[in-house]
Amino acid sequence: xxxxxxxxxxxxxxxxxxxxxxxxxxxxxxxxxxxxxxxxxxxxxxxxxxxxxxxxxxxxxxxxxxxxxxxxxxxxxxxxxxxxxxxxxxxxxxxxxxxxxxxxxxxxxxxxxxxxxxxxxxxxxxxxxxxxxxxxxxxxxxxxxxxxxxxxxxxxxxxxxxxxxxxxxxxxxxxxxxxxxxxxxxxxxxxxxxxxxxxxxxxxxxxxxxxxxxxxxxx
Amino acid sequence: xxxxxxxxxxxxxxxxxxxxxxxxxxxxxxxxxxxxxxxxxxxxxxxxxxxxxxxxxxxxxxxxxxxxxxxxxxxxxxxxxxxxxxxxxxxxxxxxxxxxxxxxxxxxxxxxxxxxxxxxxxxxxxxxxxxxxxxxxxxxxxxxxxxxxxxxxxxxxxxxxxxxxxxxxxxxxxxxxxxxxxxxxxxxxxxxxxxxxxxxxxxxxxxxxxxxxxxxxxxxxxxxxxxxxxxxxxxxxxxxxxxxxxxxxxxxxxxxxxxxxxxxxxxxxxxxxxxxxxxxxxxxxxxxxxxxxxxxxxxxxxxxxxxxxxxxxxxxxxxx
Numbered sequence: 001x002x003x004x005x006x007x008x009x010x011x012x013x014x015x016x017x018x019x020x021x022x023x024x025x026x027x028x029x030x031x032x033x034x035x036x037x038x039x040x041x042x043x044x045x046x047x048x049x050x051x052x053x054x055x056x057x058x059x060x061x062x063x064x065x066x067x068x069x070x071x072x073x074x075x076x077x078x079x080x081x082x083x084x085x086x087x088x089x090x091x092x093x094x095x096x097x098x099x100x101x102x103x104x105x106x107x108x109x110x111x112x113x114x115x116x117x118x119x120x121x122x123x124x125x126x127x128x129x130x131x132x133x134x135x136x137x138x139x140x141x142x143x144x145x146x147x148x149x150x151x152x153x154x155x156x157x158x159x160x161x162x163x164x165x166x167x168x169x170x171x172x173x174x175x176x177x178x179x180x181x182x183x184x185x186x187x188x189x190x191x192x193x194x195x196x197x198x199x200x201x202x203x204x205x206x207x208x209x210x211x212x213x214x215x216x217x218x219x
Numbered sequence: 220x221x222x223x224x225x226x227x228x229x230x231x232x233x234x235x236x237x238x239x240x241x242x243x244x245x246x247x248x249x250x251x252x253x254x255x256x257x258x259x260x261x262x263x264x265x266x267x268x269x270x271x272x273x274x275x276x277x278x279x280x281x282x283x284x285x286x287x288x289x290x291x292x293x294x295x296x297x298x299x300x301x302x303x304x305x306x307x308x309x310x311x312x313x314x315x316x317x318x319x320x321x322x323x324x325x326x327x328x329x330x331x332x333x334x335x336x337x338x339x340x341x342x343x344x345x346x347x348x349x350x351x352x353x354x355x356x357x358x359x360x361x362x363x364x365x366x367x368x369x370x371x372x373x374x375x376x377x378x379x380x381x382x383x384x385x386x387x388x389x390x391x392x393x394x395x396x397x398x399x400x401x402x403x404x405x406x407x408x409x410x411x412x413x414x415x416x417x418x419x420x421x422x423x424x425x426x427x428x429x430x431x432x433x434x435x436x437x438x439x440x441x442x443x444x445x446x447x448x449x450x451x452x453x454x455x456x457x458x459x460x461x462x463x464x465x466x467x468x469x470x471x472x473x474x475x476x477x478x479x480x481x482x483x484x485x486x487x488x489x490x491x492x493x494x495x496x497x498x499x500x501x502x503x504x505x506x507x508x509x510x511x512x513x514x515x516x517x518x519x520x521x522x523x524x525x526x527x528x529x530x531x532x533x534x535x536x537x538x539x
Contacts, residue, residue, distance in 0.1 A: 008396055015401030015534055022530065026523045099522035106529040113533055133534070 007126050010050050014130040016043040017167055018109070021140040021160050025101050030083045030152050034076050037156055041071030044163050048170050051127065063181045067166070070185050075159065075192050082152055082199045096147040104147075105140050112136035119172070127171040134171060138164030151199045155192060162188050229317030232484065233307035236316070239488050240306045241453060244460035245269040247499045254503040269456065276449030284345045284442055294341025295443065295450035301334035302457040310385040311464045312487035313476035314392070319385040324372045327384065328365075331458065335361055335417075338451070342439035353438025356514065360423060360435070363518055364416045367409055367525035374406040374531030375469070384465070391472040398470065405531030407470055412524030414466060416517070418459040421506040423517055460495060463502075467494040 020040035024033045045068030052060030094101065112135035120131055141160025148154055166184070249266035256263025283291065308322040316322060339358055342350035376382040378397060379390050391398050416423045419436040440451050468475055474490025476483035512520060 004396060008400060011534070012399065012401050012404075015405070015530075018530060018534075019405070019527070022523075022526055026519075026526070098519045102519075102522040102526045106526045109530060109533050113536065136533075 006050065006054055010047065010127060011130060013043045013046045013050065014133040014167065014171070016040070017047070017163065018133045018136055018140075021137045021144075021164075022102070022105050024153075024156055024160065025105055025140065025144060026098065028098070030150065031080065033153065033156055034079045034083055037079070037159060038072055038076035040160075040163055041073075041076065042068055044068075044166055044170075045072055047167060051170055059178050063178055066182065066185060070189055071159075071163065075189060078192055078196050079152060079155065082196055094147050094149060094153075101143065101147055104143055108139040108143060109136040112139055123172055131168055131171050134164050134167035136164070137167060140164075151195065151202060155195045155199075158191065159188065228479075232313065233317050235484070235488065236309070236311050237303050237306050239492070240311065240457050240460050240464070242270070243492055243495070244456035245273060245453070247460055247463075247495060248456050250496060251499045251503040254500050255507055258504065258507045269452070273449050273453060276452070277446050279445035281446055282444045283447070287345055287442075290337075291341045291344040291442070292447075294337045294344075295447050295454065297337040298334040298454035299450050299457070301330050301337075302454050302461060305330050306457060306461050309461065309465060310388045310468060310475065311461070312491050313479075313484050314385045314389040315476075315479055316385060320383065322384045324376070324382045324384050324387070325369070328368055328372070331461075332361070332365070334454065334458070338439060338454075342442070345442050347442060349438045349441050353435055353441070356435045357439060360416050360517060360521070363521040364413045364524070367521060367528050368413045370525065370532055371406040371409045371413070371528035374402045374528055374535050377532065377535035378402060388468050388472050388475060389477060391469060392475065392477055398472070402531040402535035403469075405527050405534065407466065409524040409528035409531065410466055410469075412520060412527070414459075414462045415502070416521060416524075418455070418462060420502060421509055422512045422520060425511050463495045463498045464491055467491075467498050 017040050020036045020043065023036040027033055027036070045064045048060055048064035048067055052058070052064055096104065109132075113132045116132045116135050120128055122128075123131065138161050141157045141162075141164055143157075144160060145154050145157030148157065162184070166181075246266060246269070248269045249264070252268070253263045253266050305327050308316050308318045309327065310316055310319065310322065335357065339354040342354045344350075372382055375387060378400065379387055381387070397403060415421070424435040436455070440448065443451055468491070471494060474487060474494065476487035
């Protein structure tokens with residue numbers, strides 16, 4: 001891949017990751033949110049793939065395929081099942097309303113851009129310039145975990161944080177060791193499986209997936 | 220080339236763009252209605268119906284409310300005049316429109332805003348409740364769409380180092396990879412949301428309804444009749460065509476004349492008509508499958524557009 005094409009595809013994919021993070025705040029329908037997460041997982045895999053091809057790094061290409069499979073397919077499918085099993089698949093009343101949280105996301109993006117300037121200055125490669133997008137995804141994920149009420153939305157927030165960290169790791173270093181990436185991916189997968197079981201339990205016990213209503217212990 | 224020839228050429232180009240947009244805009248409205256009707260299983264009015272309606276309106280007697288002041292009379296004229304000025308200097312069929320160096324994107328937005336504000340004032344002028352309601356709604360949406368549009372323009376201007384529209388379109392032709400850049404795509408995505416809001420299309424306002432609870436634009440023009448109403452419909456269709464024309468020329472600039480000459484200009488006009496018609500058909504198809512948003516959910520949509528534009532601006536700064 002030659003210089004400008006490499007830079008612009010990488011930029012496009014990093015941009016897609018950030019836009020997907022914003023879409024999860026924008027849309028109320030949980031199934032649309034999960035779809036955005038799947039697209040984000042694929043874009044993350046594509047970033048790793050582009051870097052792998054650019055650096056002729058076979059291990060990174062394997063990591064890219066793993067990321068696409070786990071974050072683009074398996075995790076969204078698991079979450080999709082939770083969403084379809086509950087009839088009220090909408091984030092009806094988030095703690096911060098949608099326009100305000102979108103403006104919050106814009107502010108967080110600026111914060112990420114400003115805060116990562118020293119980091120960007122440290123990394124000499126082209127990929128290093130896109131590190132702020134990863135940080136912005138991470139911050140939006142935290143924000144999403146704070147302001148959303150549904151269990152699924154909070155899992156999505158956690159996954160956004162994870163994807164943001166993974167993007168920064170891919171862009172800032174010349175690829176993460178396979179073992180580390182494998183460990184991180186499996187960790188998140190396990191967390192989603194546990195949360196899926198937990199959500200199913202919540203659904204059968206209480207009939208809601210709203211974490212705010214779980215304030216007191218029950219016998 | 221002598222000075223006289225230059226001026227005559229500029230006048231010809233501006234005149235051709237204005238006439239194409241005025242006639243083509245009405246035809247565009249006809250095409251959009253036709254597509255909607257066909258998709259809904261109706262035959263629908265003929266495509267040239269808006270032109271016939273306009274001719275009928277202009278032959279009618281001039282009727283104005285007794286309380287109307289000059290503001291009411293001036294509003295449709297200002298609406299059409301601002302649209303004409305912007306159409307004349309915009310890079311619609313050629314990247315070298317007359318007075319192209321003054322076709323700054325920000326300036327164009329503010330000239331168009333002058334038209335919207337004058338229409339809102341005209342609606343307020345007679346003091347009817349509908350006019351006031353329509354104006355207040357239109358201004359609320361306008362006030363939310365405006366910052367998004369300005370940030371979207373900023374996002375497009377940062378990589379090009381200019382907010383001059385002809386130069387932006389020309390750079391799209393010269394460097395096609397600039398169009399695929401994320402900041403352009405994000406900014407144009409937000410531009411689409413803003414066009415739908417500003418021209419009163421479906422998720423924001425239903426152009427076909429006269430239901431008092433939901434209407435925005437129709438409520439504003441309720442008091443107009445005859446030639447005044449004709450001017451309002453003409454101005455609105457010109458604005459829709461202009462905005463769509465700018466969108467398609469920023470998104471797919473191919474076909475726009477990049478050098479002076481009659482042949483390439485005529486090709487440019489044809490390409491413009493084709494691209495805008497396709498965009499109109501796409502919007503009409505989208506409208507069939509979508510419902511109107513609740514008025515209180517419209518800010519959510521526009522906030523989304525604003526954030527897209529903001530992300531575009533941030534990406535543009537990151538990459539620079």
